[in-house]
Amino acid sequence: MQLNVAMRSALSLAKKGLGMCYPNPSVGCIILDKYNNLIGLGNTSKTGRPHAEEVALTNLVGNPKGGTAVITLEPCAHKNNNNLSCTELLINAGISHVVIPILDPDKRTHGKGVKLLKKSGIKVSVGSYKDEALDINYGFYSRIKYNRPLVSLKLASSLDGKIAIKTGESKWITGEVARLHGHSLRASHDAILVGINTVVKDNPSLDCRIKGLEKYSPVKVVVDSNLKIPLSSKVLKNLKDHPVIIWTKKNNIKSTKKDKLIRMGVSIIELKQRNKKLVLLEGLNALAKKGFNRILVEGGSNISASLIESNLIDNVYLYRNGIFIGDDGLSSVGKYKLKNLSLAKRFKLKDTRILDGDVLEEWKLIN
Numbered sequence: 001m002q003l004n005v006a007m008r009s010a011l012s013l014a015k016k017g018l019g020m021c022y023p024n025p026s027v028g029c030i031i032l033d034k035y036n037n038l039i040g041l042g043n044t045s046k047t048g049r050p051h052a053e054e055v056a057l058t059n060l061v062g063n064p065k066g067g068t069a070v071i072t073l074e075p076c077a078h079k080n081n082n083n084l085s086c087t088e089l090l091i092n093a094g095i096s097h098v099v100i101p102i103l104d105p106d107k108r109t110h111g112k113g114v115k116l117l118k119k120s121g122i123k124v125s126v127g128s129y130k131d132e133a134l135d136i137n138y139g140f141y142s143r144i145k146y147n148r149p150l151v152s153l154k155l156a157s158s159l160d161g162k163i164a165i166k167t168g169e170s171k172w173i174t175g176e177v178a179r180l181h182g183h184s185l186r187a188s189h190d191a192i193l194v195g196i197n198t199v200v201k202d203n204p205s206l207d208c209r210i211k212g213l214e215k216y217s218p219v220k221v222v223v224d225s226n227l228k229i230p231l232s233s234k235v236l237k238n239l240k241d242h243p244v245i246i247w248t249k250k251n252n253i254k255s256t257k258k259d260k261l262i263r264m265g266v267s268i269i270e271l272k273q274r275n276k277k278l279v280l281l282e283g284l285n286a287l288a289k290k291g292f293n294r295i296l297v298e299g300g301s302n303i304s305a306s307l308i309e310s311n312l313i314d315n316v317y318l319y320r321n322g323i324f325i326g327d328d329g330l331s332s333v334g335k336y337k338l339k340n341l342s343l344a345k346r347f348k349l350k351d352t353r354i355l356d357g358d359v360l361e362e363w364k365l366i367n
């Protein structure tokens, strides 16, 4: 197997695990023997451990001595409860070449893994497929570097950019295939965030309803300054399996509703307000502290506007159907104070595909 093919396979393995192994990054690893035959593969386990390298080295079908390890991130150099680090595992296995696209941003490993490997006489190649690797684990990178997770905005809109008709009805603007695809997005994120009006008007469950992936439904986050959430909301069912976090304003201390929600098992995070709105960055910082790498925002209009205004959206997934709703419908993004076009955040088109009767466009923030 050629090294570039091995790296592309490792990247696919890494992608597969997104949304399933936070707080760890999702890593893929391919082991080749000294003749470049594929003898092992793995990706980060569902709970974050064992790491991809350990999985790959545990299930070998050949001899790794003198072989190559192709990994999508620098192998860890820190021990976990006295277990060997991945760097040590690779050294002990007799690997003679390690190929990685990027260093681990985690201070415990950053550069140390590479140094240790080189010290043991192992050749280390760094840098190929750097953009692809960073793209896959941008959530982890952002959490460590900027203390906030990656934020993806999902919109299901009409041709004229509306997400609901005048009455608030939004079910369903897009077709079944697009909605199913949206569920796969949920599984690949660690948490899903919505504004309180979306919970009140749509009463969504926010689970991933793809057969076999239900258990990877993300944690739900509701932005609700005044704890207006109805206790009968679908998101509050089955809190044991599908936890809910509510962001609310500070000093709601006497709220009996708050006590009730806490008793039900809801986590409450209190945030500062600015102009009577919760400071969303503070909420994202709190989620980063809890280890969340990837957040999917599913509206509504006001939450999306606030996040865009605060420059907190990294990716957009726009599902568009061929209907017009008109100016009396609800815009996908509410009002925000853009003073001139040069200040607008620009996104570039990353991918586009047809999903039956809908189009999905993936946009990425231009940094």
Ligand SMILES: NC(=O)c1ccc[n+]([C@@H]2O[C@H](COP(=O)([O-])OP(=O)(O)OC[C@H]3O[C@@H](n4cnc5c(N)ncnc54)[C@H](OP(=O)(O)O)[C@@H]3O)[C@@H](O)[C@H]2O)c1
Pocket (backbone or CB within 6 Å): 154, 155, 156, 157, 162, 163, 164, 168, 169, 170, 173, 194, 195, 196, 197, 198, 199, 201, 202, 223, 224, 225, 226, 228, 276, 277, 278, 279, 280, 298, 299, 300, 301, 302, 303, 304, 306, 330, 334
């Ligand atoms: N087609 C789609 O893809 C889609 C997806 C989702 C929703 N929708 C539609 O969108 C509609 C709801 O959207 P919406 O804009 O009315 O409400 P929303 O964005 O769901 O919720 C907005 C509310 O969140 C609270 N909030 C707290 N801090 C905030 C902040 N910093 N920025 C913004 N909001 C903050 C405010 O209520 P408090 O002050 O009470 O906290 C605010 O009124 C529904 O009709 C739903 O059907 C469509």
